[in-house]
Amino acid sequence: MSANLDLSSVEVRERRLKSIISYNGTAKDLSDKSKSKSLNIRERSYGQCSDCAQGCGQVISYTIRGAAVIEHSPIGCSAPAVSALGINVANKARGLPPQKTNVLSTNLTEKDTVYGGIEKLNATVREAKRRFDPTAIFVQSSCAAGIIGDDIESATTALQEELGIPVVPIFCEGFKSRIWSTGFDASFHGILRKIVKEPKKKQPDLVNVFNFEGSDTFTPLLAPLGLRVNYVVPLSDVHQLEELSEAACSTHICETLATYPANALEKYYGVPEVKAPPPFGVKWTDEWLRDIARITGKQDLVEDYIAREHERIKPELEAAKEKLKGLKFYIFAGDSYAHSIANMLLDLGVDLIGVTTLHHDQLTDGGEESIDSLGNLVNSHGDVPNFTVCNKQPYQVYKILTKLKPDVMIVRHMNMAVLGAKLGIPSINDGDVNISAGYDGLARLAERLYQASKAKKLFQNVAAHTQNPYSEWWLSQEDPFYFEGGHQ
Amino acid sequence: MRGYIEQPRFSCALAAQQTVLAIPRAVPIAHCGPGCVGKTFAFSGLGAGHQGEGYAGGGNVTCTNTNEQDVVFGGEEKLTKFINGALKVIKSDLYVVLAGCTAGIIGDDVLQVSQDFAEEGKPVVGVDTSGFRGNSYVGHELVVKEIIKQFVDDFDLEVEVRKGLVNVFASVPPQNPFWRGDLEEIKRILELLGLEVNILFGTESAGVSEWKDIPNAQFNLVLNTWVGESTAKLLKTKYGTPYLHIPYLPTGAAATSRVIREIGAFAELDSAKVEKLIDKEEKRFYTYFTALADFFADFRNSIPYELYLVADSSYAIGVSDFVVNELGFTPEGIYITDPPSDKVGNQILEIFKGLGEEFEGKVVIEDDGGLIQEDIRKRLNGSKKAAIFGSLWEDMLADETGNLHYHISIPMLNDVVINRSYVGYNGGLRLIEEIYSGIFRNRDVAGTTLVE
Numbered sequence: 030m031s032a033n034l035d036l037s038s039v040e041v042r043e044r045r046l047k048s049i050i051s052y053n054g055t056a057k058d059l060s061d062k063s064k065s066k067s068l069n070i071r072e073r074s075y076g077q078c079s080d081c082a083q084g085c086g087q088v089i090s091y092t093i094r095g096a097a098v099i100e101h102s103p104i105g106c107s108a109p110a111v112s113a114l115g116i117n118v119a120n121k122a123r124g125l126p127p128q129k130t131n132v133l134s135t136n137l138t139e140k141d142t143v144y145g146g147i148e149k150l151n152a153t154v155r156e157a158k159r160r161f162d163p164t165a166i167f168v169q170s171s172c173a174a175g176i177i178g179d180d181i182e183s184a185t186t187a188l189q190e191e192l193g194i195p196v197v198p199i200f201c202e203g204f205k206s207r208i209w210s211t212g213f214d215a216s217f218h219g220i221l222r223k224i225v226k227e228p229k230k231k232q233p234d235l236v237n238v239f240n241f242e243g244s245d246t247f248t249p250l251l252a253p254l255g256l257r258v259n260y261v262v263p264l265s266d267v268h269q270l271e272e273l274s275e276a277a278c279s280t281h282i283c284e285t286l287a288t289y290p291a292n293a294l295e296k297y298y299g300v301p302e303v304k305a306p307p308p309f310g311v312k313w314t315d316e317w318l319r320d321i322a323r324i325t326g327k328q329d330l331v332e333d334y335i336a337r338e339h340e341r342i343k344p345e346l347e348a349a350k351e352k353l354k355g356l357k358f359y360i361f362a363g364d365s366y367a368h369s370i371a372n373m374l375l376d377l378g379v380d381l382i383g384v385t386t387l388h389h390d391q392l393t394d395g396g397e398e399s400i401d402s403l404g405n406l407v408n409s410h411g412d413v414p415n416f417t418v419c420n421k422q423p424y425q426v427y428k429i430l431t432k433l434k435p436d437v438m439i440v441r442h443m444n445m446a447v448l449g450a451k452l453g454i455p456s457i458n459d460g461d462v463n464i465s466a467g468y469d470g471l472a473r474l475a476e477r478l479y480q481a482s483k484a485k486k487l488f489q490n491v492a493a494h495t496q497n498p499y500s501e502w503w504l505s506q507e508d509p510f511y512f513e514g515g516h517q
Numbered sequence: 518m519r520g521y522i523e524q525p526r527f528s529c530a531l532a533a534q535q536t537v538l539a540i541p542r543a544v545p546i547a548h549c550g551p552g553c554v555g556k557t558f559a560f561s562g563l564g565a566g567h568q569g570e571g572y573a574g575g576g577n578v579t580c581t582n583t584n585e586q587d588v589v590f591g592g593e594e595k596l597t598k599f600i601n602g603a604l605k606v607i608k609s610d611l612y613v614v615l616a617g618c619t620a621g622i623i624g625d626d627v628l629q630v631s632q633d634f635a636e637e638g639k640p641v642v643g644v645d646t647s648g649f650r651g652n653s654y655v656g657h658e659l660v661v662k663e664i665i666k667q668f669v670d671d672f673d674l675e676v677e678v679r680k681g682l683v684n685v686f687a688s689v690p691p692q693n694p695f696w697r698g699d700l701e702e703i704k705r706i707l708e709l710l711g712l713e714v715n716i717l718f719g720t721e722s723a724g725v726s727e728w729k730d731i732p733n734a735q736f737n738l739v740l741n742t743w744v745g746e747s748t749a750k751l752l753k754t755k756y757g758t759p760y761l762h763i764p765y766l767p768t769g770a771a772a773t774s775r776v777i778r779e780i781g782a783f784a785e786l787d788s789a790k791v792e793k794l795i796d797k798e799e800k801r802f803y804t805y806f807t808a809l810a811d812f813f814a815d816f817r818n819s820i821p822y823e824l825y826l827v828a829d830s831s832y833a834i835g836v837s838d839f840v841v842n843e844l845g846f847t848p849e850g851i852y853i854t855d856p857p858s859d860k861v862g863n864q865i866l867e868i869f870k871g872l873g874e875e876f877e878g879k880v881v882i883e884d885d886g887g888l889i890q891e892d893i894r895k896r897l898n899g900s901k902k903a904a905i906f907g908s909l910w911e912d913m914l915a916d917e918t919g920n921l922h923y924h925i926s927i928p929m930l931n932d933v934v935i936n937r938s939y940v941g942y943n944g945g946l947r948l949i950e951e952i953y954s955g956i957f958r959n960r961d962v963a964g965t966t967l968v969e
Contacts, residue, residue: 075602078580081552103618103648104522105529105557110564110909110928133887136522139649142622153521160523160887172550173618173649176588203550204583204619423576424606444555444563444575498544498573503606517601 031394032221032293037182038200039218039289042208043070047391050079050207050420053510056371056384056413060403063391070207075512079420081203083169084108085212090167090199090219092116092242092263093270097131097163101150101181102171107134116264119242125264131161137173146179154188154196164267165195165224167216175202189223195267197223207420208388210285210364217290220262220270221297228275228298235259235272236321237279237300239287243463250308250467253334254318254327274298278324280317282307282462284365284393284402292395304399308466309369310376311339311346312409342468346377349475353379356482359435359454360384361426361445365402366462370439373471375410382433383415385426387442417509423448424499425509430454437482453492455481524886524910525560526827526854526926527692529648530656532557537613537660538574539690540717541724544609545574548596548627549617551582553648561653564927565694566934579603583619592625600634600641610725611668613660614643621647628667635667640725642667653692654744654829654855661686661748665755669731676732676756683707683784684715684734684752686745687766693832694927698938698947699766703740706777706941709794710786732756736784740766740776742830742868743861759783764868765834769843769945770802772835798942805946812953819962820953821921823900824848825893827886827907828926829855830865836906836925836939838872839948846904848879850896852889854926856882890914904952921955 032039042048047066051073052059062068083106090098091112100107109132117127135153137146150168157166168185181198189196201215235257238247242263251258259269259276273279279294280303281287291302305320306313315335322331357380360370367386374381393400406413415433419425421442430438430452438449438456449456457477459465465474497504508514531553534545547554558575562568570577581599583592596614603612612634616627631643644663646656685703688696697719704716715727715734737752737760739745749760761783767773774795781791813820824846826833830853840846851869856862862882869876883889893914897903903920905911908928915922924932925939939948956962 074598075606076580076582076599077576078547078554078578079551079582080555081550084552084556103529104525104527104652105531105553105560105648107522107525108556108559109524110930111559113913114909114930132523134522134525136520137649138520138651139647142618142649149520156521171618172583173622176619176622203552204588205585207551207582207584209551421576444558444570447570447575496572498577498607498609500606500608512602517598 031296032218032289034218034222034293034297037198039211039214041206042211042214042390043206046393048208048388049391049418050388051510051513052389052418054416056403056416057407057411059389059416059418060407063389063403066391068391071513073512074515074517077422077424079207080209082201082206082209082212082215083171083203085209086169086199086201086216087112088241089213089216089262090169091130091132093165093167094128094264094266095164096267097133097157097161097166099150099153099157099166099168100132100134100171101137101146101168101174101179102134103137103173104134106171107132116242120264122244123260123264124245128264131157131163133157133160142173142177145177146174147184150179150181150184151188154192158192158194163194165197166192167197167199167219169199170202172203175205195223210388213286214289216262217287217293221290221293224267224270225273226271228272230275231277232272232275233277233325235276237261237273237276237291237294239279239281239290240463241282241286241461243282243461246463246466246470251321254322254325254330256321256325256327274300276300278303278321280307280321282366282466283363283369284400285363285390288394288400295395302395304397306372306400306402306405307369308470310372310471311468312376313372313405314467338468342472345472346475349472349479350378352479353377353475356380356436357382357434358478359430359433359438361438361448362441362459363387364389366441368402368406370441370459371413372406372409373465373474376471377475381413382435383417383429384413385417385419385429387420389418421445424503427452427499428504428506428509437478439478450488450491451495453489455484455488457481522885523888524890526829526884526886526908527652527654528557528560529652530646530650530659531615531617531648532561532653532692533644533646533656533660534558534574534578534615535561535691536657536689537615538571539696539719540611540728541720541722542572542609543611543613543725544603544607545578546600546603546612546614547578547580547617548592548614548620548625549580549583550619551580553617554578554580561691561927564930565691566924566929566932568691568934573607573609579607583617588619588623591623592620593630596625596627596630597633600630604639610640611664612639612641613664614641615646615660616644617646618648621645621649631667640668651857654689655857657689657692658744658747662751664728665731665748665751669728670755674729674732678735679713679733680735681711682713682715682730682734684731684737685717685740686737686748687740688831689744690718692927693829694924694929694934695938695940698936698944699940701936702938702941702943706773707780710777710781710791712784732758734758736760738780739763740831742834742865743857744831764864766831766940768835768939768948769839770799770942771843772838773941773945774799802942802946806949809949809953816956816962819956821902821904821956822846823903825850825896825903825905826925827852827854827889827911829853832925832939834865834868834872836948837869837876839945840952841875842873844949844952848876849903850893851876851880852892853880853882854884886910894918904955923951923955
């Protein structure tokens with residue numbers, strides 16, 4: 030349930046957090062069942078592609094400024110182009126200078142699967158040092174490397190000694206976990222083990238914000254309390270990571286992303302984790318600010334600040350609520366952030382007709398109830414109907430959407446918004462999470478949703494000309510989770 | 518080759534799922550780890566200018582998502598269940614089971630499992646496309662050959678050769694991002710020659726029925742440096758079909774006319790008819806081309822003249838030939854990313870020799886994008902008169918060095934491609950538009966020569 034940095038790899042989520050990848054019911058029912066950890070992963074006799082831990086590991090490691098990454102894998106696992114495309118757009122939005130994507134694949138071939146790939150790994154790590162002169166080198170494992178049993182732990186230890194910079198193994202083999210988010214934990218685990226240092230001095234005004242490569246929306250949120258933001262891990266450099274232990278506290282944009290490192294920093298370095306829900310929606314932002322103010326000794330400032338913000342944002346939110354009236358919304362997104370979007374939508378008073386999350390953790394690292402995002406959602410707004418869990422699986426979600434017929438769908442996962450598009454449902458892929466943070470974030474989300482609802486003609490045109498690949502037999506089945514009941 | 522690769526220009530053999538999806542109403546069933554389908558789709562499907570999941574690709578691909586239990590106990594039983602499921606859930610004319618690294622290493626026999634279905638009359642084919650077996654090109658060729666061996670050949674049809682019928686083996690979809698437009702143009706030209714065409718992939722293909730028709734062709738046409746040749750050899754052995762191998766995709770009038778004459782001679786077409794077609798196409802081509810004479814002369818100093826190009830051999834040869842020999846660029850660095858062996862690499866160098874002595878010392882066989890960029894930087898030596906053809910990675914290099922860039926190879930996530938093509942007469946015209954519009958898109962160019 031909490032980090033153990035003596036181990037080379039992090040325990041996978043299905044064991045550590047009792048995570049599941051399918052469920053069909055309501056938010057309250059799922060929340061209640063999760064409290065007793067009574068749900069298990071159910072075997073399927075049919076399914077569509079998931080995603081892997083290595084992919085999530087890359088989201089974190091590829092974006093560390095000045096570092097290099099080795100994919101110890103066949104060439105298909107290496108995916109630096111997507112990162113390289115987005116990273117400097119993000120840097121610009123963050124007001125940071127551009128950075129390079131320094132990735133080398135060991136390009137494992139058939140011969141390596143027979144004789145082992147460690148020599149190749151050694152050569153590749155040395156080449157990365159020569160080519161990029163990095164401040165640290167991350168070595169990501171893969172299915173192939175894992176099954177053939179390459180001893181990456183020993184190799185990286187020796188290479189670190191030889192090269193004089195941290196050489197950090199990340200154990201993120203795809204087959205080891207059915208929960209791709211395990212890959213976030215794997216990258217954080219490597220950083221915690223090999224990069225983070227004992228604090229030289231405490232920085233009482235510094236707040237670690239675990240996020241993706243998102244916009245700079247936390248600085249304006251925390252500046253009125255006299256606090257600085259340490260955005261990690263994407264776009265940060267190795268030095269910033271070394272100093273994670275010096276911050277006043279840690280918070281995150283999503284429990285799914287970062288309760289693991291936040292909890293570990295608390296356990297190993299006494300950096301408290303903010304235990305309020307993340308700042309998505311009015312009440313959650315209030316609570317989040319209060320908790321940070323409590324930890325950093327800014328209670329004297331916070332109530333005035335919150336009151337002022339409420340006053341300021343009120344007309345904008347009232348107008349937004351008016352605009353979204355009468356529309357039915359559906360959410361299809363990663364675990365905790367889906368709960369956060371749901372909280373925001375319900376704060377906006379809209380008709381939320383259902384939610385699909387991409388997995389569900391029945392537990393949270395640290396185990397505290399106050400950071401149970403689904404519990405917080407149910408406590409704030411009561412039950413949400415048509416609540417499902419599905420690790421992508423368009424063939425299932427297709428059935429849910431055709432039955433519920435939402436007006437707008439909010440997606441947060443790559444290549445999934447197309448599902449709505451093909452059904453004529455205006456859909457947005459809400460990539461940057463930061464943009465929705467705080468009071469202004471709620472107003473911005475409302476505006477994006479309104480704009481999406483206006484693009485109806487495009488999506489309906491797509492739907493009118495799309496051939497659906499699913500059989501009549503499948504479409505006539507009542508249960509979207511048919512293949513889990515032992516049915517074939 | 519050293520082994521390691523920075524900035525990869527191809528994915529692994531499993532990317533052949535995109536080959537399957539390029540056949541109308543065919544679908545892959547992936548027996549691999551949970552992330553492989555998404556990653557190979559992102560690389561070649563999205564990386565080829567957002568070509569999309571199409572009928573049932575992307576997230577819709579059936580996948581066993583190999584887990585720890587499967588690795589320990591084997592995954593054949595699970596695969597059988599998933600194939601059954603796919604047959605029930607997804608409407609398709611052909612299901613191609615693809616093994617990934619996990620299945621390949623633990624020894625799951627996808628061919629045998631698939632064959633069990635085929636024996637029951639189900640259109641199921643199995644291919645070992647374990648990622649470590651090779652790159653996207655290798656995967657494509659494996660899949661094409663296995664479909665022929667297990668599916669096309671499975672029908673007890675008497676082979677009846679139809680004179681004038683040709684099977685085309687050209688671009689690797691969408692490893693060649695312009696495959697759709699290429700195949701449209703190739704089919705257009707062949708049909709103008711009076712041939713009947715099994716184009717096999719894309720919207721111009723009738724799908725599985727075309728594949729079943731493969732044995733009946735008068736001849737096979739391979740328009741690729743090396744991919745497709747072993748398929749043509751297989752068909753020659755199986756059905757005695759002769760094949761013509763042209764080791765590149767022609768761009769522009771001169772090369773296309775040359776290739777058409779070769780095809781005409783090989784297929785024993787009426788040479789007067791062939792020449793009539795060439796006349797008509799060339800007249801159109803060069804009318805448009807010469808209409809740019811004013812522009813060429815007026816903007817001479819704003820037009821780059823050094824050619825750098827990073828692509829696979831099939832595209833690199835045709836485009837370099839056209840840009841150098843018809844548009845007058847000077848080749849400075851041509852980087853070929855796809856050769857599977859030194860032997861093929863040497864053949865490619867020979868072909869370039871035949872294109873002109875300007876290419877001497879300018880062609881480099883290299884699959885490591887980092888080293889390619891290092892070499893381009895060195896050769897540029899501060900020049901701002903280069904046109905750099907390549908991928909997203911070359912865009913960055915061109916921006917950094919103040920040069921023009923054009924897309925010709927993947928990954929190109931920062932682009933949208935429908936049926937753009939630089940093949941044939943139409944492809945040549947399109948390339949001319951791209952190159953010369955580019956000088957306005959990327960720079961401040963006025964109709965006069967200003968001091969830089």
